[in-house]
Amino acid sequence: MARKPADQSVNREDILRAAASVLQRSGYEATTMKDIAAEVNLTAASLYHHFKNKDMLLLAVLEAGLDIVIDQLEPIVQAEKSAAEKLRAMIAVHVVGLTQHTAVGAAMVFEIRSLLAIPATLHNGHHHEFIIRRDAFFQRRDYFEDLYRRTIEEGVARGEFRPVDVALFTKTMLGAHNWVGVWYREGGRLSGHQIAEAMSETFLRALAPV
Amino acid sequence: MARKPADQSVNREDILRAAASVLQRSGYEATTMKDIAAEVNLTAASLYHHFKNKDMLLLAVLEAGLDIVIDQLEPIVQAEKSAAEKLRAMIAVHVVGLTQHTAVGAAMVFEIRSLLAIPATLHNGHHHEFIIRRDAFFQRRDYFEDLYRRTIEEGVARGEFRPVDVALFTKTMLGAHNWVGVWYREGGRLSGHQIAEAMSETFLRALAPV
DNA sequence: TCTATAATTGAATCATCATTAGATTATTTC
DNA sequence: GAAATAATCTAATGATGATTCAATTATAGA
Numbered sequence: 232m233a234r235k236p237a238d239q240s241v242n243r244e245d246i247l248r249a250a251a252s253v254l255q256r257s258g259y260e261a262t263t264m265k266d267i268a269a270e271v272n273l274t275a276a277s278l279y280h281h282f283k284n285k286d287m288l289l290l291a292v293l294e295a296g297l298d299i300v301i302d303q304l305e306p307i308v309q310a311e312k313s314a315a316e317k318l319r320a321m322i323a324v325h326v327v328g329l330t331q332h333t334a335v336g337a338a339m340v341f342e343i344r345s346l347l348a349i350p351a352t353l354h355n356g357h358h359h360e361f362i363i364r365r366d367a368f369f370q371r372r373d374y375f376e377d378l379y380r381r382t383i384e385e386g387v388a389r390g391e392f393r394p395v396d397v398a399l400f401t402k403t404m405l406g407a408h409n410w411v412g413v414w415y416r417e418g419g420r421l422s423g424h425q426i427a428e429a430m431s432e433t434f435l436r437a438l439a440p441v
Numbered sequence: 442m443a444r445k446p447a448d449q450s451v452n453r454e455d456i457l458r459a460a461a462s463v464l465q466r467s468g469y470e471a472t473t474m475k476d477i478a479a480e481v482n483l484t485a486a487s488l489y490h491h492f493k494n495k496d497m498l499l500l501a502v503l504e505a506g507l508d509i510v511i512d513q514l515e516p517i518v519q520a521e522k523s524a525a526e527k528l529r530a531m532i533a534v535h536v537v538g539l540t541q542h543t544a545v546g547a548a549m550v551f552e553i554r555s556l557l558a559i560p561a562t563l564h565n566g567h568h569h570e571f572i573i574r575r576d577a578f579f580q581r582r583d584y585f586e587d588l589y590r591r592t593i594e595e596g597v598a599r600g601e602f603r604p605v606d607v608a609l610f611t612k613t614m615l616g617a618h619n620w621v622g623v624w625y626r627e628g629g630r631l632s633g634h635q636i637a638e639a640m641s642e643t644f645l646r647a648l649a650p651v
Numbered sequence: 652t653c654t655a656t657a658a659t660t661g662a663a664t665c666a667t668c669a670t671t672a673g674a675t676t677a678t679t680t681c
Numbered sequence: 682g683a684a685a686t687a688a689t690c691t692a693a694t695g696a697t698g699a700t701t702c703a704a705t706t707a708t709a710g711a
Contacts, residue, residue: 233705234658240707241658257558260470263698275699277659285699341551348467399631399639402624403617410616421609429609437647443676444688450677451688473668485669487689495669657708664701671694678687 241271243281243291251292251334259289259345283357286349289342290361294368296335297375300328304378314386315435321382322408322434323427329412330423336412376401383438392438404434451481453491453501461502461544469499469555493567496559499552500571504578506545507585510538514588524596525648529641531592532618536640539622540633546622586611593648602648614644 234240249270253262264275264285282288303324307317329336346365379401386392411426421429444450459480463472474485474495492498513534517527539546556575589611596602621636631639 233660234707236707258468258470258554260468261555261558264700265698273658274660276661276701279700280658337554341554344468344547344551345471348471395643396631396639399636400643402620403640403643406617406620406623407613408616410612410619413616414612421606426609429606430613433605433610433613433644433647436649437643439646443674443690444678446677474670475668483688484690486671486691489670490688653711655708655710658706660703660705662702664699666697666699668697669695672692673690674692675690676688678685680685681683 239272241273245271246278246281246288247292247295248334250288251296251332251338254289254292254342255334255337259342283360286346286361287357287364289338289345290364290368292335292338293342293346294364294371296332296339297368297371299332299335300325301371301375301378303328304375308378308382314382314389314391315438317382318379318386318435318438319431321379322404322431323424325408326411326427326430327423329408330415330417330426333412333415333417336409340409340412376405379404386438390440393440395438400438407434449482451483455481456488456491456498457502457505458544460498461506461542461548464499464502464552465544465547469552493570496556496571497567497574499548499555500574500578502545502548503552503556504574504581506542506549507578507581509542509545510535511581511585511588513538514585518588518592524592524599524601525645527592528589528596528645528648531589532614532641532644533634533637535618536621536637537633539618540625540627540636543622543625543627546619550619550622586615589614596648600650603650605648610648617644 246267250262250267253266253270256262257266264278267288268275268278278288282291304321307320307324310317310320312320346368349361349365380397383392383395383397383400387394387397407430415423415426456477460472460477463476463480466472467476474488477498478485478488488498492501514531517530517534520527520530522530556578559571559575590607593602593605593607593610597604597607617640625633625636
């Protein structure tokens, strides 16, 4: 019972997916390395071959999730379209994405704090690297938020949107979106697209010029 | 070192407040009974005199928080005012409340899942009572959400608001509100009132009839 | 094919908690 | 001011769970 044949072997990706899924159910602290390992038919010890420790694993989950959204949002923001069209498209990919990957979506909402809660007192060597990457993650999350801010800003500047407190309006939208990852259940009354559509309607009407 | 003189003695309320505060910082699983006890100058063991166990303590925190909001919301809903005025008032008390009690607000968002995650396998005797109260809590939370739904429904029925998917619109609003409890920091650029004001504007415009 | 590297495992370590038990000191009630 | 009750404490108990170690087997490169 040592290395498994290639077809039963798991990779980093598999583990991240599994971790997100377990995390969604139980939350960071309540999730044991054993739980995650079990999800991919490994033992807890094996996970340490792929990730330095539990913190790094959580961080990797969040990083991967954030990358996916940002990759989808960037081209939209850069496109040559009206701010309203852009915003509608952004909401669509973001919200639909959340309904498709509820595990990561919920982790993104709930586990941010776990990340922050990890004490800044550096014990071992890994810890330093962790702090660095965690800070980078938060910067990147701010960049993500900025994609929304810029689009709204642009709409206001062009007179397409009424003047609003851009930072606050963005947080209002993101709060609504994030919450979708919490309450959405597959097979429910509304599809991800319908939810995104209705939310676009809500926020675009709220932005309509006077 | 046993019972402390009356003026140093803590009550249930003190503990709840302390627990909410520690919970906000670290989250349920990462919060130890010792942490909470320390906040009120007690030892962990002493907490068991006031609460059956850690789960019950968390539950009590959430129950108390929910009661406060509901008590404020009910009279507004029952008042003889336009749906728009009611909604504006509801947002005001809810959001301002969240900014004043960020600890409870954050707990309400983040710890709900901890509550759910607690396995339904009943071990000891306390457990049964816990399940009962937990379910009651969730019903009450739905009642809370219903206060919003009813108000919006009413506005739509009266033609004050455009027709919307009421359940979804409610969740959109609540997501935005809850998120305030997460990002709001005292002494920030905007006061609780200003935030509430801007959010009212956002959602009432979104509801304006066509 | 031999060798280095990768992926895994079971067992051991070590620390951290929740929770309980029994003793001790304030308060209250009668 | 006794007796009963409330609020605390210190010192176990028992689990759980992250992390490390040394051993083992697969795969890839030369």
